[in-house]
Amino acid sequence: MGPDRVTPQAAAAGRAPRVLILTASFGSGHNAAAAALDAAFRAAGAAPRVVDHFRELVHPAFDRASRRLYEAMLRHAPGLWGLAYRIGDQLTPRSRLTFHANRVGSARLARLLAAERPDCVACTHPTPAGALGALRRRGVATPPYAIVFSDYTVHRQWLHPEADVHYVPAEALRPAVVAGGVAAERIVTAGIPLRPEFAEPRDRADARQALGLDPRGPVVLAMAGAAGGRGRLEAVTRVLAELPPPLEALVVTGVDAELARALRARVGARGRIRILGYAEDVRGLMAAADLLVTKAGGLSLAEALAAELPAICFGSLPGHEARNEAFAVCAGAALAARSPAELAAVLRRALERPEVSDGLRAAGRALRRPHAAREVADHLLGIAARQASGRALAGYRPR
DSSP, X not given: OOGGGSOHHHHHHTSOOEEEEEEOXXXXXXXXXXXXXXXXXXXXXXXXXEXXXXXXXXXXXXXXHHHHHHHHHHHHOHHHHHHHHHHHHXXXXXXXXXXXXXXXXXXXXXXHHHHHOOSEEEESSHHHHHHHHHHHHTTOOOOOEEEEOOSSSXXXXXXXXXXXXXXXXXXXXXXXXXXXXXXXXXXXXXXXXXXXXXXXXXXXXXXXXXHTOOSSSOEEEEEXXXXXXXXXXXXXXXXXXXXXXXXXXXXXXXXXXXXXHHHHHHHXXXXXXXXXXXXXXXXXXXXXXXXXXXXXXXXXXXXXXXXXXXXXXXXOOTTHHHHHHHHHHHTTSEXXXXXXXXXXXXXXXXXXXXXXXXXXXXXXXTTOOTTHHHHHHHHHHHHHHHHHTTOOOOOOOOO
């Protein structure tokens, strides 16, 4: 790491810059982005610490109860979650109608800042950003802090003018962030942070050989996030089973072991449809596939873009996923299907007409940012160094 990335405090103490990464376990995207940032900051020579805001700074019981409520809404009443998401988007983070829910944990966070004395903070969830803003408005000393978006949409609860920088995944989102009251110079288009392997090329032939797949036949990968069961993988599996050979398919059910057992019982232990359960090497699966069928989680779309894997959105949840899907489709970087019959038709068209996939890849390259985690780490460490030296925030220059 270059000298301009080391704060004067860290240099004087002969230590690596300390970075606090605040996340929350609502869905897998926030934690996945936090893990990617953790790896990037370590690679940059910093000493990061990942903290789950609700579990560690509010209360473990509150964390468990709120996550159960969130999961129950997504599984049994997704429309209710969509309504709550839309209502939240009508309120500013400082609105009294939020009942200060977006700044819970601020007291413990203040104590953590005093004890850890981080050189900068990265937030992959809006609540810790709200807590930091509340502390800063009260005059509590806070280091430079950033909000790192994990979806291809702008929601009012993610906009905090007090934050030193908002890292957005696409340039097209910048006007909406400015309209929400954030100064233009505090917005950086960096992408969604991904694990390091998504910045490296992978050979398709090697990936298929490792998975025992036909080196020449079409392969479809189906996913629905880490939880698996919140998507519509049962319907996707039925559609894939009805498509003719030589199609092969990989269905990733995530941590939902019950769903994996049910799907294996339906398709059998052998055959063209393989049920994988939880998969560590998602990058390898994407390298082997010709198409991805997925609900539109921000991290899933970002991974597909990085892997240059054309995506078909299916089973996206109301709220942030519906907006992610709309963004990707409007950008020409993904297709969408609303029903199993429509999904079957879209799959056939994409598999039979190479120009469809080629067009999706070409449009996706404009959004592809596989080095997002590294760019965020470098930039935020630079902000910390410059602010500690009394210099003004400079424009972003990705390496």
